[in-house]
Amino acid sequence: MIYWVVILILLAGCIYLFMSKSQMAQQNAADIQQKNQSFDSLNTEQAALKAEFDAATVKIDQLVTDNSKLDSMLKSDKAAMSKLQGQIRSILNKKNATQAELDQARALIASLNDKTKEYEARIAELEKENTLLTGENKVLTRERDSTVTQNIAMKQLASVLHASNIKLEAVRLKKNGKERETSKAKRADVMRVTFDIDENRIAESGTKLLHLRILAPDGTTLNSAANGSGMITTSKGDHLSYTLAKSISLTQNQKVNGVTADWHQNGDYARGVYKIEIYHEGYIIGAGEVSLK
Structure with a gap:
C-alpha cells in the first residue's frame, strides 16, 4: 500500500x-x-x-x-x-x-x-x-521709350533747316551772254530761285539736300526727269514731285547766304503766278512766288 x-x-x-x-x-x-x-x-x-x-x-x-x-x-x-x-x-x-x-x-x-x-x-x-x-516696369518702359521717341522726334524737327529771303524770278538770257530779270512770260528763259538758310544750332555740319518745287499757274509741278526732277515723301506721308534738288554745305550755327538754283524749261512759260516751295527732310521750310505777264 x-x-x-x-x-x-x-x-x-x-x-x-x-x-x-x-x-x-x-x-x-x-x-x-x-x-x-x-x-x-x-x-x-x-x-x-x-x-x-x-x-x-x-x-x-x-x-x-x-x-x-x-x-x-x-x-x-x-x-x-x-x-x-x-x-x-x-x-x-x-x-x-x-x-x-x-x-x-x-x-x-x-x-x-x-x-x-x-x-x-x-x-x-x-x-x-x-x-x-x-506690369509697372512695362508701363515705365513704355513711358521711357515714348519719351525717348519724342525727344528724338523733337531733335529731328529742331534740326530741320529754315529758308529765308526767298525770291523767285524769271530771267532772260541775252545773245551776248548777259542776264536780265523779266516779268514777261514770253521772254523768260530761266526760272531762278534764290534764298538764305538761317543758322541752326541743332543740325550737324555737313552736306544737306534740299528739294525745290516750282508750281505753274495751273498748279502742276514743273518737272523733267532728264533735268533731275523726282519724287519726295513729306513729313505727313504725302508723295510729291519736285522740280530741282539742291545740295548745300552747312556749318552748325552758321547762316548760308545766297543759295541759287536755276530751272531751264524746254518749252515756253505760261502767264500767271508761279510758286516756289522749298523742302528739307520732308518739311516745307520756305515758300515764295512770282507773277509773269
Missing part, C-alpha cells in the same frame, strides 16, 4: 508538472504573438508615416525648384522646413522606433505640412507682387 501511495503521488506530481509546463508554453506563445503583432503594427505605422513624410518632402522640393528665383526671399521658411525634415528623418530611419517616437514624428509631419502651406502662401504673395512689379 505504501508503494502504491508513493506511486500515485509521483504520478500526480508528473501530471501537475506536465500541465504547468503546457500552460507556460501556451502563455509564452501568446506573449510572443502579441509582441510580434505590436511590432508589426509599429512597423506598419512607421512605414505609413515614412510614406507621408516622403510625399511632403517631394512637394517641398517641387516648390523650391519651381520658385528658385524667389528662394532668396524665402530662406527663413526653407530653413524651418529643413530642420523639421531632419528631425522626422532621424526618427523614421530608426529600426525599432517606439510608439512615443512615432507619435512625435506624426506631430512633426503635421507641423511640416503647415509650414508647407505657409510656404505656398508666401510664394503666391511674392508671385503676385512680382506680377505687379512687372
Whole structure:
C-alpha cells in the first residue's frame, strides 16, 4: 500500500508538472504573438508615416525648384522646413522606433505640412507682387521709350533747316551772254530761285539736300526727269514731285547766304503766278512766288 501511495503521488506530481509546463508554453506563445503583432503594427505605422513624410518632402522640393528665383526671399521658411525634415528623418530611419517616437514624428509631419502651406502662401504673395512689379516696369518702359521717341522726334524737327529771303524770278538770257530779270512770260528763259538758310544750332555740319518745287499757274509741278526732277515723301506721308534738288554745305550755327538754283524749261512759260516751295527732310521750310505777264 505504501508503494502504491508513493506511486500515485509521483504520478500526480508528473501530471501537475506536465500541465504547468503546457500552460507556460501556451502563455509564452501568446506573449510572443502579441509582441510580434505590436511590432508589426509599429512597423506598419512607421512605414505609413515614412510614406507621408516622403510625399511632403517631394512637394517641398517641387516648390523650391519651381520658385528658385524667389528662394532668396524665402530662406527663413526653407530653413524651418529643413530642420523639421531632419528631425522626422532621424526618427523614421530608426529600426525599432517606439510608439512615443512615432507619435512625435506624426506631430512633426503635421507641423511640416503647415509650414508647407505657409510656404505656398508666401510664394503666391511674392508671385503676385512680382506680377505687379512687372506690369509697372512695362508701363515705365513704355513711358521711357515714348519719351525717348519724342525727344528724338523733337531733335529731328529742331534740326530741320529754315529758308529765308526767298525770291523767285524769271530771267532772260541775252545773245551776248548777259542776264536780265523779266516779268514777261514770253521772254523768260530761266526760272531762278534764290534764298538764305538761317543758322541752326541743332543740325550737324555737313552736306544737306534740299528739294525745290516750282508750281505753274495751273498748279502742276514743273518737272523733267532728264533735268533731275523726282519724287519726295513729306513729313505727313504725302508723295510729291519736285522740280530741282539742291545740295548745300552747312556749318552748325552758321547762316548760308545766297543759295541759287536755276530751272531751264524746254518749252515756253505760261502767264500767271508761279510758286516756289522749298523742302528739307520732308518739311516745307520756305515758300515764295512770282507773277509773269
